[in-house]
Amino acid sequence: MNQKLYMVSLGPGDVKLLTLKALHAFKECDAICVPTKSEDNSFNKSISYKIVSSALEMLHARKPIVPVYSPMRFRHEDWVDEADVILDTLKRYNKVCFVTLGDAAIYSSIYYLLDIIKEKDANIYKNCEVIAGITSFSAASAEAKKALCLGDEELIIKPINPRSEVKATQIFMRPKIGMDTENLGEGDFYTFENMYLEDAKITPSKIAKVKKYMTLFINFAKRS
Ligand SMILES: C[S@@+](CC[C@H](N)C(=O)[O-])C[C@H]1O[C@@H](n2cnc3c(N)ncnc32)[C@H](O)[C@@H]1O
Structure with missing residues (x-):
């Protein structure tokens, strides 16, 4: 069984700022793990959930959405719990996406999670693909029509x-x-x-x- 984990950057909030690679990952995957700050695992306040839902609508696709409680307390044990939800989802589904706002390289939890995933399951880490996205500040620069560096x-x-x-x-x-x-x-x-x-x-x-x-x-x- 060839398991695959996609760490998908969602861009800064507008579904039209998703990359084609991100859309492709949503099309390919069997389930999408979406972080939520709500303890009851609801997505009422989740921008990520809104983007993922719009993307699935655009693709005319339905995929199981798995909530990942992400309290943003910067505690190792929270990241272990989050990584465990992703690994558990990969036991039930072959190809899984985990999503993050903006670009994964900028202040995102995904590299904390990947460090833990690497230790717990080296094979899944090897088969993981990080998909780059548009950062909030690239989008802000475009909105303001002002260059970030010249x-x-x-x-x-x-x-x-x-x-x-x-x-x-x-x-x-x-x-x-x-x-x-x-x-x-x-x-x-x-x-x-x-x-x-x-x-x-x-x-x-x-x-x-x-x-x-x-x-x-x-x-x-x-x-x-
Ligand atoms: C945890 S960081 C995530 C950054 C994100 N990975 C990126 O590439 O922009 C969250 C911070 O990014 C900025 N940010 C992200 N999305 C934004 C948006 N849609 N509008 C304004 N600021 C945003 C804010 O400063 C916010 O506090």
Whole structure:
């Protein structure tokens, strides 16, 4: 049985800002796990539920929706409970989606959940696909018709109420072909070249010399 878990980014609230990949995952899956802050597992206040319902309507599809109680208390035991709901759903259904607002990379619970899923079931972790989405701030920039960065500007995203020491992820873009990458510093670097093109390459380190303009580097925040 080839089980598959999709971690689907929903975008910032408008169903029209869902990606085709997200729609495809909804079409393919047998059940959709939707987080809810309501203790009674209702979806009265859930934006995610609204987006998922609209998407299923657009697809003329009906899928079981499984509530995942997500109290947003940042407690490990809550994430374990949430991961257990997803793993339990995968015992009943072969292909399962879990959804998150905006993009999964930005302040979402999915990587806490994936760390737990990786420990509990390495095979499901291996067969998991994270689907990128439109962030709230990309959408906000479009609504305001104002660029987030132009020319030599940089973009800073800050947590308003940090609970502990603030660490930073750095993204380096717009390199020059042939440039040396020594000045970019050291850390948990990944290099992404020509993503989604025929010769796409992802290197889990910093390449020494830039070969293509379509290259970006991420120095991920140091996490224990
Ligand atoms: C837990 S973070 C999730 C961010 C999300 N993953 C993203 O990619 O934007 C929630 C915060 O994102 C921002 N946010 C998300 N959706 C938004 C929306 N539709 N309108 C305004 N702000 C939004 C707010 O600052 C909110 O407190």
